[in-house]
Amino acid sequence: xxxxxxxxxxxxxxxxxxxxxxxxxxxxxxxxxxxxxxxxxxxxxxxxxxxxxxxxxxxxxxxxxxxxxxxxxxxxxxxxxxxxxxxxxxxxxxxxxxxxxxxxxxxxxxxxxxxxxxxxxxxxxxxxxxxxxxxxxxxxxxxxxxxxxxxxxxxxxxxxxxxxxxxxxxxxxxxxxxxxxxxxxxxxxxxxxxxxxxxxxxxxxxxxxxxxxxxxxxxxxxxxxxxxxxxxxxxxxxxxxxxxxxxxxxxxxxxxxxxxxxxxxxxxxxxxxxxxxxxxxxxxxxxxxxxxxxxxxxxxxxxxxxxxxxxxxxxxxxxxxxxxxxxxxxxxxxxxxxxxxxxxxxxxxxxxxxxxxxxxxxxxxxxxxxxxxxxxxxxxxxxxxxxxxxxxxxxxxxxxxxxxxxxxxxxxxxxxxxxxxxxxxxxxxxxxxxxxxxxxxxxxxxxxxxxxxxxxxxxxxxxxxxxxxxxxxxxxxxxxxxxx
Numbered sequence: 022x023x024x025x026x027x028x029x030x031x032x033x034x035x036x037x038x039x040x041x042x043x044x045x046x047x048x049x050x051x052x053x054x055x056x057x058x059x060x061x062x063x064x065x066x067x068x069x070x071x072x073x074x075x076x077x078x079x080x081x082x083x084x085x086x087x088x089x090x091x092x093x094x095x096x097x098x099x100x101x102x103x104x105x106x107x108x109x110x111x112x113x114x115x116x117x118x119x120x121x122x123x124x125x126x127x128x129x130x131x132x133x134x135x136x137x138x139x140x141x142x143x144x145x146x147x148x149x150x151x152x153x154x155x156x157x158x159x160x161x162x163x164x165x166x167x168x169x170x171x172x173x174x175x176x177x178x179x180x181x182x183x184x185x186x187x188x189x190x191x192x193x194x195x196x197x198x199x200x201x202x203x204x205x206x207x208x209x210x211x212x213x214x215x216x217x218x219x220x221x222x223x224x225x226x227x228x229x230x231x232x233x234x235x236x237x238x239x240x241x242x243x244x245x246x247x248x249x250x251x252x253x254x255x256x257x258x259x260x261x262x263x264x265x266x267x268x269x270x271x272x273x274x275x276x277x278x279x280x281x282x283x284x285x286x287x288x289x290x291x292x293x294x295x296x297x298x299x300x301x302x303x304x305x306x307x308x309x310x311x312x313x314x315x316x317x318x319x320x321x322x323x324x325x326x327x328x329x330x331x332x333x334x335x336x337x338x339x340x341x342x343x344x345x346x347x348x349x350x351x352x353x354x355x356x357x358x359x360x361x362x363x364x365x366x367x368x369x370x371x372x373x374x375x376x377x378x379x380x381x382x383x384x385x386x387x388x389x390x391x392x393x394x395x396x397x398x399x400x401x402x403x404x405x406x407x408x409x410x411x412x413x414x415x416x417x418x419x420x421x422x423x424x425x426x427x428x429x430x431x432x433x434x435x436x437x438x439x440x441x442x443x444x445x446x447x448x449x450x451x452x453x454x455x456x457x458x459x460x461x462x463x464x465x466x467x468x469x470x471x472x473x474x475x476x477x478x479x480x481x482x483x484x485x486x487x488x489x490x491x492x493x494x495x496x497x498x499x500x501x502x503x504x505x
Contacts, residue, residue, distance in 0.1 A: 124457070128459075150169050280306060280360040281305070283302045283303065283350050283360075286348075286363050286365040287300075287301055292337050293375060293376040294341070294342060294478075296336070298336075306360070308353070308360065309354055314349040315327045320344065338443050343374075345371075347364055375477075379481075383482050391412070391414045392482065395410055396466055396474075399461070409422050416435060420463075431455055433455050434490075436491070439455055441483055449464055449465045451463055
């Protein structure tokens with residue numbers, strides 16, 4: 022189009038020049054129309070160029086508006102996310118506050134029962150000591166601990182003074198006790214000249230009174246004492262007691278008679294968690310009864326006396342796994358003379374391990390990565406247990422009630438603060454102290470005979486889950502075998 026315009030302009034110039042040369046000054050109307058067309062074309066071209074500039078400016082503005090729109094949409098999305106997160110945080114805080122209030126209520130109930138138990142102990146303490154003080158002509162002004170302890174101090178002071186007076190009297194020759202022999206003929210004494218003799222008291226933790234009035238230490242006979250030896254020792258001891266009563270002679274410092282002892286001490290039974298083992302042996306040298314102490318020897322070389330384990334029988338628990346168990350037997354005779362303590366280790370001096378069936382069940386739980394158990398949870402009042410389900414997973418555990426009062430008791434992740442402990446003298450109960458430092462008491466299903474649902478299996482499995490989860494958080498290398 023530009024070339025045609027150029028040609029048209031050239032032709033018009035040539036024509037105009039020709040007319041001028043020829044002397045003709047007349048204007049051709051056709052030429053004027055062509056000039057108007059050319060002017061219109063130039064105007065249209067300028068208008069087109071101006072429109073193109075406007076379009077380019079509008080395109081730039083549209084791009085800027087699109088960018089601003091995207092920024093605004095992004096901000097609105099972030100605001101929605103922040104709102105949703107804040108809403109979730111508010112709901113979670115409300116749930117935590119509700120759980121905290123529930124824990125406070127449970128703690129108040131527990132403290133209430135503890136206070137009631139303390140009041141009962143105080144009542145027993147007062148009712149036991151007040152008659153004792155009354156026998157000594159001491160009557161507290163108020164029945165409180167301070168008054169009773171003050172009167173006990175007075176009683177102790179008076180007893181100490183009497184003891185000092187008695188010791189001063191014994192220093193005098195006329196109050197010296199004569200050496201007692203086994204025959205009266207060698208040492209004739211009249212009732213008036215016989216000195217008053219009182220044996221020195223020996224501290225005994227637990228004393229019981231037999232039917233014949235004799236006080237003995239509250240321990241147990243060894244289960245396998247031979248009856249013939251026992252009868253012979255009883256007859257000889259009774260004969261010696263009769264001779265001493267007739268002669269009025271008794272010498273506790275008699276070193277000729279051997280001290281009581283135990284021979285062939287052994288531990289019977291399979292030492293697996295949940296099984297009962299029993300100490301057995303033969304009495305010698307007049308042993309009539311024994312005191313028992315079961316001891317747990319730890320891997321670091323230390324040992325602890327197991328709380329409440331003072332019977333000839335003992336039930337192996339999960340706390341004994343991977344440790345050594347022994348029994349210490351203190352033989353005594355009818356004169357309360359103590360022989361040398363005899364010790365024997367269970368499991369042929371080897372560490373306590375689990376039954377193969379229990380190991381198989383725990384390995385299955387670890388391989389699957391989760392397990393659940395039906396049990397009972399304590400609800401804060403005596404003898405109040407509710408059915409529940411304990412679920413243990415790789416990284417967390419939960420306790421949920423079942424039945425009409427269904428609800429979540431606890432749902433928490435594993436932390437180093439979690440402690441699973443066994444309760445003394447309660448073979449089916451255990452306790453879990455979570456990260457919130459609240460201890461929850463659980464009771465295994467007593468109707469189940471499956472080893473998988475036993476208290477010790479649950480405790481050992483959960484301890485392994487906790488240990489593996491904590492080791493994973495700390496970056497420790499995973500062990501391929503069980504600790505037992």
